[in-house]
Amino acid sequence: MSTIIVFVEQTDGAVKRAGLEALGAAQAIGADTVAVLAGPGAAAAAATLSGASIALTGDSWSPDGCATDLAAIVKEKSAAAFLCASTSTGRDVAPRVAALCDSTVFTDCTDLCKDGDAIHVQRPWLAGKLTATLKSNAPVLCATLRRNTFAPVEATGGGAVEERAMTVGKTVLTGIAAKESGKLDVSEAPVVVSGGRGLKEAGDFAMIEGLAAAFGNAAVGASRAVVDMGWRPHAEQVGQTGKTVSPGLYVAVAISGAIQHLAGMKTSKVIVAINKDADAPIFKLADFGIVGDAYEIVPALTEAVKAAKAEG
Numbered sequence: 001m002s003t004i005i006v007f008v009e010q011t012d013g014a015v016k017r018a019g020l021e022a023l024g025a026a027q028a029i030g031a032d033t034v035a036v037l038a039g040p041g042a043a044a045a046a047a048t049l050s051g052a053s054i055a056l057t058g059d060s061w062s063p064d065g066c067a068t069d070l071a072a073i074v075k076e077k078s079a080a081a082f083l084c085a086s087t088s089t090g091r092d093v094a095p096r097v098a099a100l101c102d103s104t105v106f107t108d109c110t111d112l113c114k115d116g117d118a119i120h121v122q123r124p125w126l127a128g129k130l131t132a133t134l135k136s137n138a139p140v141l142c143a144t145l146r147r148n149t150f151a152p153v154e155a156t157g158g159g160a161v162e163e164r165a166m167t168v169g170k171t172v173l174t175g176i177a178a179k180e181s182g183k184l185d186v187s188e189a190p191v192v193v194s195g196g197r198g199l200k201e202a203g204d205f206a207m208i209e210g211l212a213a214a215f216g217n218a219a220v221g222a223s224r225a226v227v228d229m230g231w232r233p234h235a236e237q238v239g240q241t242g243k244t245v246s247p248g249l250y251v252a253v254a255i256s257g258a259i260q261h262l263a264g265m266k267t268s269k270v271i272v273a274i275n276k277d278a279d280a281p282i283f284k285l286a287d288f289g290i291v292g293d294a295y296e297i298v299p300a301l302t303e304a305v306k307a308a309k310a311e312g
């Protein structure tokens with residue numbers, strides 16, 4: 001099989017897990033991969049990988065400049081495909097690369113498969129009601145991959161790193177002011193505890209935060225209903241018009257399970273639903289369902305998680 005170019009995101013020399021997952025997806029179908037990392041810290045990050053990589057070095061981040069270089073590498077290597085994670089950066093870069101390669105981009109793919117030498121992708125359609133299998137008639141298949149869906153490669157180091165200067169394009173990032181929230185992002189956390197309109201008021205999310213804190217590696221999520229009421233920020237909204245999450249564990253508390261919510265969390269590995277209505281649609285998807293009052297169950301569950309953690 002020919003080569004797949006994988007854009008692997010990094011920050012100041014630290015490779016992002018989503019990039020390792022994209023590499024894992026490509027290698028799982030037997031492709032030769034070339035990882036491309038870009039921006040400040042790219043060379044140090046590339047040195048942590050075990051396979052071939054190209055570090056696009058530079059003092060600043062330029063999405064269109066990076067895309068120009070990625071498209072050139074795709075052509076130089078006669079690559080069959082270009083992949084990256086479905087992050088905000090990936091979604092910025094991938095369409096630019098696709099346009100420069102006279103291709104289109106398939107977004108948020110949840111599987112890669114081979115048909116002979118051709119690579120096909122799968123992605124959810126109609127808010128996850130259908131799974132579409134797609135092939136590209138363009139010479140290069142370009143796709144972004146959903147996070148927490150593919151097994152990551154191990155970053156054991158020792159791979160050959162080639163350094164090149166990154167092209168400075170028309171857009172240059174001059175700085176980022178990060179909020180000092182210290183909170184895990186809902187789309188990256190291994191555990192997500194989400195609350196819905198069944199909670200009586202915004203302050204009751206303290207209960208959801210308590211359960212998330214007990215897990216220690218959990219982010220708080222929310223349904224659109226509570227975001228629309230101003231109880232939670234949009235950054236926490238899970239669903240069709242919010243974030244797509246695929247954590248190892250998703251706990252839905254007092255969420256009915258509308259199709260638009262399910263679209264954002266149905267690929268979670270284990271789903272636990274807590275709802276007082278035994279007929280709530282969320283129970284059709286849940287691996288474990290608890291029918292009852294969230295105000296009784298969540299505190300008890302929080303104590304049980306704390307106790308289990310204390311026992312190690």
Ligand SMILES: Cc1cc2nc3c(=O)[nH]c(=O)nc-3n(C[C@H](O)[C@H](O)[C@H](O)COP(=O)(O)OP(=O)(O)OC[C@H]3O[C@@H](n4cnc5c(N)ncnc54)[C@H](O)[C@@H]3O)c2cc1C
Binds near residue numbers: 259
């Ligand atoms: C175009 C479009 C896009 C949308 N995008 C999104 C999206 O991205 N994300 C999203 O979430 N929604 C989205 N929605 C809205 C979606 O259709 C639902 O309205 C929303 O998900 C409902 O939120 P909910 O489950 O919190 O509230 P509800 O549907 O009101 O459900 C509340 C649930 O809480 C349960 N409950 C009540 N009290 C308790 C209690 N004490 N203990 C336990 N359970 C209790 C009830 O039985 C009920 O099942 C979208 C809608 C449209 C039209």
